[in-house]
Amino acid sequence: MSANISHHIPSEILAAYAAGSLGQAFSLVVAAHVSLCTECRAELAAHEAAGGAVLDNMGEESVSSDLFARVLDHLDDPVAPEPTPRSREGVFPGPVMDALKGRTPRWKALGGGVKQCLIGGDSDGLSRLLFIPPNQAVPDHGHHGTELTLVLQGGFSDEVGHFDVGDVEVADADLDHTPVADPGPPCIVLAATDAPLKFNTFLPRLLQPLFGI
Amino acid sequence: MLAIRDQRDKAAFAKLFDHYAARLKGFVMRAGAPKAQAEDIVQEVMLTVWRKAHLFDPERAQVSSWIYQIARNRQIDVIRKEARPVPEALANEDESDGEPDAGQVIALEQESDKLRQALEKLAPAQREMIERAYLGELTHTEIREATGLPLGTIKSRIRLGLERLRHELKDLRQE
Numbered sequence: 001m002s003a004n005i006s007h008h009i010p011s012e013i014l015a016a017y018a019a020g021s022l023g024q025a026f027s028l029v030v031a032a033h034v035s036l037c038t039e040c041r042a043e044l045a046a047h048e049a050a051g052g053a054v055l056d057n058m059g060e061e062s063v064s065s066d067l068f069a070r071v072l073d074h075l076d077d078p079v080a081p082e083p084t085p086r087s088r089e090g091v092f093p094g095p096v097m098d099a100l101k102g103r104t105p106r107w108k109a110l111g112g113g114v115k116q117c118l119i120g121g122d123s124d125g126l127s128r129l130l131f132i133p134p135n136q137a138v139p140d141h142g143h144h145g146t147e148l149t150l151v152l153q154g155g156f157s158d159e160v161g162h163f164d165v166g167d168v169e170v171a172d173a174d175l176d177h178t179p180v181a182d183p184g185p186p187c188i189v190l191a192a193t194d195a196p197l198k199f200n201t202f203l204p205r206l207l208q209p210l211f212g213i
Numbered sequence: 214m215l216a217i218r219d220q221r222d223k224a225a226f227a228k229l230f231d232h233y234a235a236r237l238k239g240f241v242m243r244a245g246a247p248k249a250q251a252e253d254i255v256q257e258v259m260l261t262v263w264r265k266a267h268l269f270d271p272e273r274a275q276v277s278s279w280i281y282q283i284a285r286n287r288q289i290d291v292i293r294k295e296a297r298p299v300p301e302a303l304a305n306e307d308e309s310d311g312e313p314d315a316g317q318v319i320a321l322e323q324e325s326d327k328l329r330q331a332l333e334k335l336a337p338a339q340r341e342m343i344e345r346a347y348l349g350e351l352t353h354t355e356i357r358e359a360t361g362l363p364l365g366t367i368k369s370r371i372r373l374g375l376e377r378l379r380h381e382l383k384d385l386r387q388e
Contacts, residue, residue: 010353010357011364011365011367012353012354012356012357012364013353015346015347015353015356015364015367016346016349016351016352016353016356018282018285018347019285019346019347019348019349019351020285020286020288020289020297020349021349021350021351021352021353022353024293024295024297024298026353027297027298028298030298030300031297031298031299031300032298032300034300035300035301041300044300045273045274045278046328046367047347047367048274048278048279048281048282049274049275049277049278049324049325049328049367050328050332050343050347050367051278051281051282051285051347052274052275052276052277052278052279052280052281052325053277053325053328053329053332054240054281054332054343054344054347054348055233055236055237055240055277055280055281055284056236056277056329057329057332057333058236058237058239058240058243058344059239059243060235060236060238060239061235061238061239061242061251062235062238063234063235063238063252063255064252067234067252067255067256068227068230068234070256071230071256071259071260071263072223074256074260075223075260075263077260079264085299085301085302087301088301093301094300094301095298095299095300095301098298099298120295146353146354
C-alpha cells in the first residue's frame with residue numbers, strides 16, 4: 001500500500017506530532033498518513049527516539065522520598081479499559097474511523113457534485129473529508145495558515161504536482177491552487193487547515209460561513 | 214524493562230523508577246507543569262509504564278523513547294479533552310511474540326546512542342532549541358524556521374536502525 005507514496009509529511013510536522021504540539025486536525029492527518037506509510041512511521045520513531053534522548057538528558061528534579069511507595073500502592077488499582085482503536089474501513093484509515101466515531105461519513109453537497117463531511121474543528125484547526133467527482137475542480141482557494149491534504153481514494157493534480165492515494169500535499173499560506181480530481185474513481189481526501197480557507201471567487205466566499213470551510 | 218514486561222518484576226520496576234522519576238519530574242516541569250502537579254504526573258506515567266508494559270517492543274523503541282511517548286500523551290491528556298489521533302497499530306503490535314530479534318534491538322540501540330551523542334555535541338543554543346521542540350514548546354512552523362535545528366541529523370542518525378525497522382514494517386504491512 002505504501003510503496004507508491006511520493007509526497008510525505010514534512011519532518012517538522014512529524015517532530016511536532018511526536019512532541020504533542022500539533023493541533024488535533026493536523027494530528028489526524030499525520031496519524032492517518034502514518035497508518036499508510038512505513039517511511040513516515042519509521043521517521044516518527046526517530047523523532048520519538050530524539051524525544052527519548054531529551055528525556056534522558058533532562059536535568060533531574062528530586063522527588064519526594066515516598067513517591068515510589070505511592071506508586072506501588074496504586075500498582076494493582078483497577079483501571080477503566082481504554083477504548084479499542086477502530087480499524088480501517090474501506091478507504092478510511094483507523095484514525096479517521098475513530099474521528100468519525102465508527103460511522104460512515106455524512107456527506108453534505110457543496111455544489112458541482114463536490115461533497116464534504118466535517119470531522120472536527122476547534123481553535124487550532126479544522127478537518128474534513130472532501131468528495132470530488134472525476135475531473136472536477138475544487139474552487140480556487142488560498143489559506144491563511146497551512147493546509148494538509150491526504151488522498152484516500154483516487155487522486156488529484158494542481159499547480160504543485162500530482163497526488164495519489166497516501167500522498168500528502170502541504171499548502172502554505174502563499175499557495176493559491178486549484179486541485180482537479182483525476183479521471184476514474186471519485187477523489188476522496190482528508191483535508192485539515194490550521195486557519196480557515198479563503199476562496200478567491202465571490203460565491204464560495206459567501207458560502208464559507210455557511211459551510212464552515 | 215523486559216523483566217517488568219515478562220516477569221512483572223517489581224525490583225526491576227524500582228530500578229527503572231530510580232532512573233526516570235527525577236528526570237520525568239524535571240521534564241514535566243520544564244514542559245510547564247506546576248511543581249505541585251509534577252509528581253502526580255510522574256506517578257501516572259510510571260503507573261502507565263507498569264500497566265502497558267506488555268506493549269513495549271524493544272525492536273521498535275528504546276525504553277527512553279517509549280517513556281517519552283507516555284509522558285507526552287499524559288501531558289496532552291491533561292490539557293485536551295479529546296484523545297490525540299494515533300496511527301493504526303501494526304498487525305502484531307499487541308502481542309509481543311516473546312523473543313525479540315537481537316540484531317534489530319542492537320541496531321536500534323546503537324543508532325539511538327549515536328543520536329544521543331550527536332545531540333550532546335550540539336552548541337548550547339541548538340541543544341536548547343532541540344529541547345524546546347521535543348518538550349512541545351515550538352509549533353511546527355517554529356521548528357521549520359529554527360535555523361540550525363538538526364532535523365536532518367535526527368532523520369539520518371538513526372537511519373541504520375530504522376532501515377531495518379522499515380523493512381520489518383513493510384513485511385508486516387504486506388501480511
